[in-house]
Amino acid sequence: MPKIKILYILDTFDTGGKENVVLNLCNGLDTSVYEVNLLVLTNDRLSSTNSLNPDINVITLPFDQYDLKKLTFFFKGASKFMEILEDINPSIIHTHLFFYHLFFVSMFMFLKTKNVIHCRTVHTSGLFYSNQKRFVDKFRLFVE
DSSP states (O other): OOOEEEEEEESOOSSSHHHHHHHHHHHHSOTTTEEEEEEESOSSOOGGGGGSOTTSEEEEOSOOTTGGGSHHHHHHHHHHHHHHHHHHOOSEEEEEEOHHHHHHHHHHHHHHOSSOEEEEEEOOOOGGGGOOOSHHHHHHHHHO
16 A cells, blocks of 8 residues: 655754654654655754654755745745655645745645645744734735
């Protein structure tokens, strides 16, 4: 029986709360049943990869954490991201991303994937929800 392909997507994989959540999810899956892939949008903050089971496939994009904040990331990362989606062809995608990275990833997932279950957890402090006066805060809430 073929394995169910799961793709987790994070912006970084350093030590922290969101990284621990995804680390535990990846390590908790039976790799005889699931093919577990982890896509990290950066290649500079990866210290938690040392704690992953060796059967988990880690893929990084050639950007650092500061590139993610630039508009050029949107264009440069799009083709690389689409190639990875096509190569893995996952059945389940779990994203745990900050708002503008989530927007980027969700848009290209919509264009590239068919019949894929997308589980999404949003990584946010939630503090901006109390005060949405700026356009960027309203947009962020809309995306999340």
